[in-house]
Amino acid sequence: RKEVEQDPGPFNVPEGATVAFNCTYSNSASQSFFWYRQDCRKEPKLLMSVYSSGNEDGRFTAQLNRASQYISLLIRDSKLSDSATYLCVVRAGTGGGNKLTFGTGTQLKVEL
Amino acid sequence: DGGITQSPKYLFRKEGQNVTLSCEQNLNHDAMYWYRQDPGQGLRLIYYSQIVNDFQKGDIAEGYSVSREKKESFPLTVTSAQKNPTAFYLCAGSSSGAPGETQYFGPGTRLLVL
DSSP, X not given: OOSEEEOOOOEEEETTOOEEEEEEESOTTEEEEEEEEEOTTSOEEEEEEEOTTOEEETTEEEEEETTTTEEEEEEOSOOGGGOXXXXXXXXXXXXXXXXXXXXXXXXXXXXX | OOSEEEEOSEEEEOTTOOEEEEEEXXXXXXXXXXXXXXXXXXXXXXXXXXXXXXXXXXXSOTTEEEOOXXXXXXXXXXXXXXXXXXXXXXXXXXXXXXXXXXXXXXXXXXXXXX
C-alpha cells in the first residue's frame, strides 16, 4: 500500500462547480499535512496546510480525519485558473528531519 | 528577487557522463532538499541537508551525490551510476528543517539522456 494515495483523475468540472478531492495516508503517526498545487511542467507550490480542526482559505477548504486517515480539499466556485494537479503531502512522525511524502496528485480541469 | 533558483532549466546527459544541477537560495534557509519527479509518481527525496557541511540520504540516493559547502548552495551531481536519470529534478528549502515546516520549491531542472 502506498504511503499517500490519491485518485489521479482527471476531474473535469464546469466553471463555478464545487469539487472535492480525498487523499488517504497509511502512517497513523503522521503529524503534518499539506495540499500543494502543481501546474503543468512547473514546480509545486503550497496551497494550504491542513489543520486538525479544518481550515479555510477563500474558496478552498481543507479537512483532516485522523480516525479514517484521510484529508480532503474542497474547491468552491471553480475558476479556469484552478486547473492544475493537486498534491497531497504528509509528514510522518517527528524524527528524521522534515521528510515529506508526496502523493501522485489529482488532476483538475475546469472547463467553460 | 528572492527565492530558490535552479539551473539549467534543461540539461542533456550522454551515457557515462556525470552532470551537476545547481540550486541556490537567498531565503536564509538552513534546510535544503533534492527531489526527483517521474510521470505517474510522487516526488521522491534524493538527499537533504539541515545544516552546512552536513547532508543525509533520502529514499533514492543511489547514483547521486551532493555537497553543502555554503548555506546558499546545494548542488546535485547525477553520476554515471544512476541508470535511469531522465526526470524532473526539484530543489526545495525550508527555514530550519523542523518537522512539519513548509518546503518551498525552485523551478526545477529537466534532465534528459541522449
